Amino acid sequence: MKFNIYHFFNNKLSQFYSRASIVERKKLLIYFDKGVSWYSALGCLWRFKTLLNPSMVDVCLLSSKVIKTENWEHNTIALIIPGGRSKPYYTSLSEEGNKKIMNYVKKGGGYLGICAGAYYASKKTEFELHSPLELQLYGPLDLFQGKAKGPAYGSGKFSYTTLQGVEAARITWTPAESLSQGNEGYVYYNGGCYFSTDEDPRFTVLANYSDIQNHPAAVIEGHVGHGKVILTGTHFEVNPFMLRFYPFQGQRRNLINELILSKKYQDEVLTSILLRLKVPRSCFVSSQVRLDNSLNIQNSTHYRSKL
Numbered sequence: 001m002k003f004n005i006y007h008f009f010n011n012k013l014s015q016f017y018s019r020a021s022i023v024e025r026k027k028l029l030i031y032f033d034k035g036v037s038w039y040s041a042l043g044c045l046w047r048f049k050t051l052l053n054p055s056m057v058d059v060c061l062l063s064s065k066v067i068k069t070e071n072w073e074h075n076t077i078a079l080i081i082p083g084g085r086s087k088p089y090y091t092s093l094s095e096e097g098n099k100k101i102m103n104y105v106k107k108g109g110g111y112l113g114i115c116a117g118a119y120y121a122s123k124k125t126e127f128e129l130h131s132p133l134e135l136q137l138y139g140p141l142d143l144f145q146g147k148a149k150g151p152a153y154g155s156g157k158f159s160y161t162t163l164q165g166v167e168a169a170r171i172t173w174t175p176a177e178s179l180s181q182g183n184e185g186y187v188y189y190n191g192g193c194y195f196s197t198d199e200d201p202r203f204t205v206l207a208n209y210s211d212i213q214n215h216p217a218a219v220i221e222g223h224v225g226h227g228k229v230i231l232t233g234t235h236f237e238v239n240p241f242m243l244r245f246y247p248f249q250g251q252r253r254n255l256i257n258e259l260i261l262s263k264k265y266q267d268e269v270l271t272s273i274l275l276r277l278k279v280p281r282s283c284f285v286s287s288q289v290r291l292d293n294s295l296n297i298q299n300s301t302h303y304r305s306k307l
Contacts, residue, residue, distance in 0.1 A: 024075075025055075025056060025057060025058050025075070026056065026057045026058070026075055026076075026077050026279075026283065027057070027058050027059075027060060027072075027075055027076045027077065028048055028052065028057055028058070028059045028060070028076075028077055028078055028080065028274075028279070029060055029061075029062050029072060029076055029078070029079050029080065030044045030045060030048075030059070030060065030061050030062070030080045030082060031061075031062060031063075031064075031067070031079065031080065031081045031082065031117070032061040032062065032063065032082070033063050033064045033088075033089075033092045033093075034064075034088040034089075034091070034092050035084045035085040035086065035087065035088030035089050035092065035116070036082050036083075036084040036089075036116075037082065037083050037084035037085075037116075039238060039242070040082035040083035040084060040114060040115065040116075040235060040237060040238065041061065041082045041084075043082075043235070043237040043238045043239055043242075044059075044080055044082055044114070044237045045059060045061060046239055047236075047237045047239065047267075047270060048237075048270075048274070050267075050285070051267065051270060051271060051274065051284060051285060052274075052279070052283055052284060052285065053283055053284065053285055056282070056283045057077070057279070057283045064092040064093050064094075064097055067093060067097045067100060067101065068093070068094070068096045068097045068100065073100070073104045073107075073109065076104070076109060077109075077110055077277060077278060077279050078109065078110030078111065078112055078274075078277040078278075078279070079101065079104065079105075079109065079110070079111055079112070080111075080112045080113075080114065080117070081111070081112070081113050081114065081116070081117030081120060081121070082114050082115070082116070082117055082237070083114050083115030083116045083117065083190075083192070083235060084115075084116045085116060085160070086116040086117075086119045086120045086125065086137070087135070087137070089116070089120050090120075090137075090140060093140075095140070098140040098141055101141060102141055102142075102143070104227070105143060105224050105225060105227035105229060106224060106225030106226065106227055107225065107226055107227065108225075108226040108227050109227045110227060110228050110229075110230075110277035110278060111143060111224075111227065111228070111229045111230070112230050112231075112232075112273065112277060113143075113229070113230070113231045113232070114232055114235060114236075114237060115190070115191065115192040115193070115232070115233060115234070115235060117231075118144075118148055118192070118193055118195075118231035118232055118233060119137075119139070119148045119150070119193055120139055120140075120141060121139060121141045121142075121143040121144055121148075121229065121231055122139050122142075122143075122144045122146060122147060122148035122193075122195070122231070123138065123139055123142050123144065123145045123146055123147065123199075123200075124136070124137070124138050124139065124146075124147045124148070125137040125138075125139065125147075125148050125150075125193075126147055126148070126149045126150070127149075127150050127151070127191075127193075128150075128151065128155050128156075128158065129155065130155070131155050131156060133158065133160075143224050143229045143231075144195070144200055144203060144220070144222065144229065144231055145199060145200040145202075146195060146196055146197070146198075146199030146200045146203070147195075147196065147199060148193035148194075148195060148231070148233075149193055149194055149195075149196075150191060150192055150193035150194065150233065151165060151191045151192065151193075152169075152189070152192055152193060152194040152209055152212060152216065152218070152233055153165070153167055153169075153189070153212065158190070158191040163190075163246060163247065163252075165190050165191050166188070166189065166190045166252075166255065167189040167190070167255065168186040168187070168188070168189070168255035168258040168259050168262075169186065169187050169188070169189035169192075169209060169211070169218065169234050170184065170185075170186055170209070170210045170211040171184065171185060171186070171187050171207050171208070171209065171210065171218055171219075171234060171269075172184045172207060172208050172210040172215070173185075173206065173207050173269055173272070174205055174206060174207060174208065175206060175272070177272060179265060179268045179269070179272075180264065180268065181262070181264050181265040181268065182265075184210060184265075185262035185265030185266065185269075186255075186258040186259050186261070186262040186265075187234040187235065187236055187259070187262065187266060187269075188234065188235040188236075188238040188240065188243070188259055189233070189234045189235065190235065192218075192232070192233030192234055192235070193233040194209065194212075194216035194217055194218060194233055195216070195217040195220050195231065195233070196216075196217070197217060197220055197222075200222065202222040202223055202224065203220045203221065203222030203229075204220065204221060204222065205217040205219070205220055206219040206220060206221050206230070206273075206276075207219035207232075207234075207269070209233075218232065218233050218234055219231070219232040219233070219234070219273075221276060228276060228277055228278065230273055230276060230277060232273075236266050236269055236270050236273070237270070238259075240256065240259035240260045240262070240263050240266070241260060241263075243256045243259060243260075244256060271284065
């Protein structure tokens with residue numbers, strides 16, 4: 001019998017979370033189903049659990065079945081669609097799941113799309129053009145009415161089976177808030193996109209790739225209906241310490257050190273992203289909220305079900 005990591009984590013994690021235990025608390029929900037990278041989904045689970053007070057916010061995984069059939073929207077601050085391969089998302093979520101996500105956002109919910117989740121939320125994906133991995137797909141959510149183009153660091157480097165496309169992306173955070181490590185740091189990257197906000201005036205740039213010519217947009221945010229959407233081509237959620245166990249060779253192991261030294265920067269950017277998604281400051285573990293208090297941001301596990 002073929003091992004299915006999605007069934008495994010959905011069944012195992014559901015032993016620790018019950019619908020009764022999370023119904024009254026706020027929820028941060030992380031999509032985890034076919035196509036989703038385990039390191040991105042579990043990176044989200046670990047990173048957000050360390051930032052948020054567990055007595056106030058439940059950070060949970062959920063499947064496509066839950067999205068399509070259950071009332072997950074109630075008391076949910078934001079839905080996170082992690083990285084991976086976006087193409088299977090089309091089949092797993094289908095029109096039914098996509099419609100629920102769009103309605104949730106338009107009615108005031110938050111959406112964080114990471115790498116594949118950002119491609120999926122855009123009007124069109126242009127990936128590895130003129131190569132065997134080429135993808136040109138129209139996004140079913142159309143939350144960002146522009147193109148997500150990738151890989152940002154150029155074609156011919158990315159691989160679904162090796163780490164040859166991994167970069168320590170140098171990112172410049174553009175909002176005028178005070179980060180203790182400065183507004184530039186390194187973030188894990190593997191095949192992610194860049195955006196042109198000229199294609200959708202509702203969106204503005206939060207961060208740029210500072211080590212790519214013309215400094216294209218790496219992170220964008222915009223209002224869709226009454227909700228907030230944030231898309232990123234990079235992986236702020238990946239735990240850089242876990243990368244020490246990845247089979248990087250030679251000088252490429254140096255990027256691990258760059259990412260580890262930028263961990264605090266990554267945490268502070270994630271804190272800013274969560275605040276922008278209307279997570280109240282009171283929900284954070286106090287030691288993690290070190291952003292400038294003058295920042296003008298409105299604070300406007302597993303959600304149980306078997307696949």
